[in-house]
Amino acid sequence: MQYLLLIYQNESEATKRSDADAGAMRKEYMTFTESIAKSGHYKGGNALQPTNTATTVRVRGGKRQATDGPFAESREQLGGYYLVDAKDLDEAIGLAERIPGARTGSIEVRPILPIPAAS
């Protein structure tokens, strides 16, 4: 099965980190990504720019509305994600647990909905 591991963190806390800490965190992420690539779990992943760069788009009554900011205000914000292959939820939880951000923020584990091939 495929799972999306969504990395949520408190942005204001994250921006308070010293350069040295931020550097160490980046390095940890690189090591983690390499290790799950090697084990065959990694399907994709990215870090995101902070939510102050976000734009939310809606179409209402056929009209496009683009507004500044994220979809919802919350204590923790989506900061990145991994797409992984795992044999079941336990394996996916095991991968999520190893994401460096799990120690400070939260990882939401979401199974990918398989779309049946059109016939």
Add this chain to the structure above:
Amino acid sequence: MTAELQQEIDRIYRSESRRILATLIRLLGDFDVAEEALQDAFGIALEQWARDGVPANPRTWLVSTGRNRAIDRMRRDARFVSRVDELGADSLAIDATELPENESGVEDDRLRLIFTCCHPALASEAQVALTLRTICGLTTEEIARSFLVPLSTMAQRLVRATGKIRDAGIPYRIPPANELAERIDAVLAVVYLVFTEGYAATSGDELIRRELCSEAIRLGRLLVELMPAVSETSGLLALMLLHDARRDTRSTPAGDLVLLDEQDRTQWNRAQIDEGTQLVDASLRSARVGPYAIQAAIAALHAKAPTAADTDWRQIAALYALLVERAPSAVVELNHAVAVAMVDGPESGLLLLDAIEARGELRDYHLLAAARADLLRRLGRTNAAVGAYEKALELAALEPERRFLERRIRELRSRGSDRAPARS
């Protein structure tokens, strides 16, 4: 079909249906499909056994019949076509010999199922409901009535839980060694929750509550049987047996609360107490004594005392101190304080209660106020005791507890103001 055959099938259903379901869930990988397959298999059995007689191994027959029927059904249903491929469509002509014949294989299926039902990715209330539905075989209606929720709510809860197991890929397996301890704790917690739901609450249908307690005890026995090496399984079973042994003496026929020291000890269930006590002794010998075993040991000391005055409070206080260390919580500290008061006198108990309150814990817990009131009453500090009982009454929700507190207040008021300390 003869009445005898019907009886025989009913008997097999009662004793085997949960094991068959567990195996079908493993083979088919889907709760709802397996449940349907189970019903199909028994339906076919009614017809075929009337004609051909009961097979030598009914369980194996029912498993393979249920599985074949489910695969037929899934083949006709577009949603499941890919699933049938996964299950190996060419193995359709099932050979009964490929099914686990040995007992341990079948028992493993039930254990796997318990771990799946109690998976931490499911909400606690869903874990409880799913365990009662799948492992105990209670109907959705019975579970809804036990937890005082509308049938539709409970049905929804179960559908959501089995849906999550399927869609999120919650595995059907016994957890690996590095996760086992934590996962066993979750299983034990679910079983104990089923028990306390039946034991502690005094609202609702008494018969249904009794049913929950006996289901929890049955689950407890199953866990001891399936995981004999885990001492906390024995601890939990002992704890439930010992509490349950006293259930009939805890209230009057009118539904009024009877405290431990006023209960009719001749009415306690001796056989259950003996069994519980033996289990406690066994689990206390384990290298690492867990919280259930400690609580069971405390319950055993109460159960063994011929009269309330003979209770070994010194040992009980020591066990509570151990429990505070192993499973710290303010409620455990409260119980410790009550036991200490029985050994060293009410003042010592009050000091410990002050310490809990000073930390701001249990402020809204009626039993803290009630414990304080009881200690003050025993010190003869009637006015302060009445005040504490009134506070407890404000916080208590259950009717029998409220009536008990009101009775105490009346007794103290008629006794007048402060006087010399009472003996008990």
